[in-house]
Amino acid sequence: MIDPTQEVAQFLYREARFLDTRDWMAWLALFTEDAVFRVPAWKSEHDITTDPTRELSLIYCASRTRISERVQRALSGRSVASIPLPRTQHAVSNVMVTHTDASATVQANFTVHLFDLKKKDTRVFFGHSTYQLLRVADDWRIRDKTAVLANDYLPTLLDFYCV
């Protein structure tokens, strides 16, 4: 039997891989239609916003359609901020899973190295993510991904491939 923590970790690695290979249609397919993808803003040195209805997020997408708009924009050739797209590499670690049969709550750390091809410059984004996963057949789907970015003084911009 596969250890469920291992199985979920493998799922997160696959998600990271899709992001880094710009296989973004496959990445989108990991989300449920009603998925929420959020990068909350910080309120102070050590307090993060928690209520997106009354507080700002850096990114807030309340459906897969909203997430897919970001992907389409990045791929459209009509966004100068996305030309050329950077090379990224996600490292996912410290995976902790609270698991039931139908769903899982997952905590994981992320470190994303990004190489800006125009500036010839490397940036790092790091933080931790909380996922709500739903079981579908023999796989998982993301119902919620909340990525808390520790270094929130942004270098020009931030997009979905940075977390």
Add this chain to the structure above:
Amino acid sequence: MSDRFAAGMLRAEIERLVDDRPEAGVFQVHRDAFISEAVFALEMQRIFEGTWIFLGLAPQIPETHDYFTTTVGRQPVVVMRDAEGTLGAFYNACRHRRAAVCPLERGNARVHVCKYHGWSYDSAGRNVGIKGVQHGAYAEGFVREDHGLMPLARFANYRGFLFGSANPDVPSIEEHLGDMRAFLDLVAEQSPNGFVCVPGNVGYEYRGNWKLQIENGVDAYHFSSTHPSYIGILNKRRAQGESGGSVYAGFSDAELFRATMTFPHGHNALYGSNPASEARALNAAMPALRQRLGEARAQWLMYTRNVTIYPNLQIAENASLQVRMLQPLAPDRTAMKTWCLAPHGEAPEALQLRIRQYEEFFNPSGLATPDDTVNYEDCQTGYRAGFDFQQGYLRGMGVRNPQRSAAVQALGIHPIAGTEGTFDLGDETVMHSPWREWKRLLLVGAK
């Protein structure tokens, strides 16, 4: 303020950076204005430490003993609310040997104890303790000296917008702001209780000159070519039967009214109609606003308004209500701090509409602003190209009449000049006033 270390640029050298000859149809800016270290040093001294600078917003520090820290030019500053609720601005530098007294971006403290040698200050900036003063064998005169935090030379609060100047020799804030007060009033009066800052910090840094942001804030010309990916998303939402959730849904250059205005002291403004007014967060409150403020002011609230209060404040009310603060770090580096404002007590649905549009349009992690910012960075690279002048300030040169529309008269303001037309006009003369003030300030004290 000392000019001892000034780069020593001569009057003629500064003069030639802005070639301003309207009667000949000429307005051009030399690339050195964007890349020269000497120019940047002068800008710090004569603009950012020489005139009124936007510091932040009173609602950031609503409670007694609240404070926030910021900079005026290169100088560290703290703005505090004292026990009586009075605001004050001080250098965030201990009188003993200048260590920072307030360590946080925002905090609350009745007493601030300097961590180096333990001098302490209250929230009104008064010194309330010098560690071991009785054992210090100080000479007599020391006791009689003031040891409080050094106040910033000038400080003013206009309806929650806080300004300060490191230079005491500036006009009153009323004179400096002039007609721009009307635009701050339009923000402040949206609720009888003023405005709030939506919680959530947004800060970023771009690799470009600060004046690129000043120019872009009132640049209608860029919108359709810089933001097609954003417009495309909104159009798609509409086609799929969603409202679009954005004031820019259904954007079309030709159908939108746009007017520009310039004012003394480098300020300017752009205003006009929205493609989808129903998506404005204020829309639901309009009947009440009409009743309270009258038809003319209510109309002004519904207009898209992009305003520059020179040199480091921009207010944009279109997709949402944004306040931007610019902090130049180097000729090719600028820090941006931005706030989403909302009228105090806004209804939850309206507030959500406001926040979502803010995130999508204004955030550096949104669908529009990154395309602006990366364009600035590309321009910054372009300033290295070895031709002196660019051709980017000439749209609208053929209009050149003072803007005295009914709307302008109703607001009681008197712009120096302006244009009116559709979005297609993409007026650039609106950028002349910041450049003229730039030159004027740099020339103060030049030989």
